[in-house]
Amino acid sequence: MNFLLLSPDTTISSASPAALFSPGRGLSNAPYPLPASAGISRIRTSWPALARLFLSSSTLDAIDTSPLLTRRAWLGLAWGAFSAASAAALAATGRFMFPNVLNEPPQQFKAGFPNEYGMGVDERWKEKYAIWLVRTPEDIEQHASGFYALISVCTHLGCTPNYLSAENKFKCPCHGSGFRTTGVNFEGPAPRPLERARIVLADDGQILVDKSRKFQRELGQWADPEAFLKA
Ligand code: FES
Numbered sequence: 001m002n003f004l005l006l007s008p009d010t011t012i013s014s015a016s017p018a019a020l021f022s023p024g025r026g027l028s029n030a031p032y033p034l035p036a037s038a039g040i041s042r043i044r045t046s047w048p049a050l051a052r053l054f055l056s057s058s059t060l061d062a063i064d065t066s067p068l069l070t071r072r073a074w075l076g077l078a079w080g081a082f083s084a085a086s087a088a089a090l091a092a093t094g095r096f097m098f099p100n101v102l103n104e105p106p107q108q109f110k111a112g113f114p115n116e117y118g119m120g121v122d123e124r125w126k127e128k129y130a131i132w133l134v135r136t137p138e139d140i141e142q143h144a145s146g147f148y149a150l151i152s153v154c155t156h157l158g159c160t161p162n163y164l165s166a167e168n169k170f171k172c173p174c175h176g177s178g179f180r181t182t183g184v185n186f187e188g189p190a191p192r193p194l195e196r197a198r199i200v201l202a203d204d205g206q207i208l209v210d211k212s213r214k215f216q217r218e219l220g221q222w223a224d225p226e227a228f229l230k231a
Pocket residue numbers: 154155156157158159172173174175176177188189190
């Protein structure tokens with residue numbers, strides 16, 4: 001086996017790498033034996049000279065005996081990893097420039113003219129505004145004919161109930177709560193009636209629903225004049 005033998009008493013600044021690696025130049029008192037490429041047996045040099053030697057890429061390739069990757073490949077790999085980490089950090093920073101925005105529908109909307117509605121539950125606003133508009137000949141609270149706006153959020157855990165026209169009731173698919181078309185709960189775990197939203201007549205004669213104001217029956221709020229639109 002050949003070894004590269006190093007000693008601190010010689011410099012290589014004036015010598016070519018080929019001359020340094022010529023067979024037979026080294027002495028036997030070198031403290032650090034290193035594997036050398038074929039044809040090189042011994043070398044005497046100093047540590048600064050050794051450093052200069054290692055800075056020369058062509059020389060590096062010549063003496064690199066790594067069984068898996070050359071130094072050049074390792075360097076490329078390191079730069080690649082560094083670039084990827086920098087790009088990820090940059091992307092994470094840029095993400096702060098675009099915060100999550102929840103685009104909720106407006107709380108107020110015009111629902112058309114009263115004469116556009118028949119008696120019973122109207123579902124045209126459920127998907128967009130989570131509202132059932134109900135027209136009744138006799139409200140249980142206001143004892144008059146007119147409209148109320150039921151909010152389609154279950155008072156148990158917030159699921160969206162379905163209107164079952166055949167049974168004339170709202171049924172929650174999550175845990176089975178049932179509500180009458182008035183909004184009053186009568187089966188399942190829901191602890192209280194559905195809430196009603198403010199409903200008034202706008203200046204142009206259309207029905208105006210305002211979800212920012214809610215009315216709860218258990219608090220006596222369904223008797224509020226704005227919880228029901230007489231018509
Ligand atoms: S969320 Fe409606 S019954 Fe549970």
